[in-house]
Amino acid sequence: MPNITLSVPPDLYRRMKKHPEIKWSEVARKAIAEYLAKIEAEELSSDELLSLLGEDFRKDLESTPVEEYEKALKKTRDAEWKRLSTTPTS
Numbered sequence: 001m002p003n004i005t006l007s008v009p010p011d012l013y014r015r016m017k018k019h020p021e022i023k024w025s026e027v028a029r030k031a032i033a034e035y036l037a038k039i040e041a042e043e044l045s046s047d048e049l050l051s052l053l054g055e056d057f058r059k060d061l062e063s064t065p066v067e068e069y070e071k072a073l074k075k076t077r078d079a080e081w082k083r084l085s086t087t088p089t090s
Contacts, residue, residue, distance in 0.1 A: 006028060008016070016024055041049070050058050 016022075044052070050061075
């Protein structure tokens with residue numbers, strides 16, 4: 001497996017050293033994989049994404065009324081607005 005070098009600020013390094021039981025390379029590997037998956041998902045076309053999600057998902061998507069999606073979107077937006085507007089500032 002190839003190796004990479006990762007630089008971290010001294011304070012972060014001291015905090016990491018307090019937890020020798022944690023495999024930090026595994027934490028970094030997972031974080032990188034998740035970040036790449038997020039980036040690559042944004043690059044997918046709708047058809048590519050639907051094919052990855054499977055035929056059952058496509059059928060459910062097509063059979064669900066638009067009003068349900070609109071309701072879910074409004075609920076999500078309201079929850080996000082509430083979360084952002086109640087976040088303390090530093």
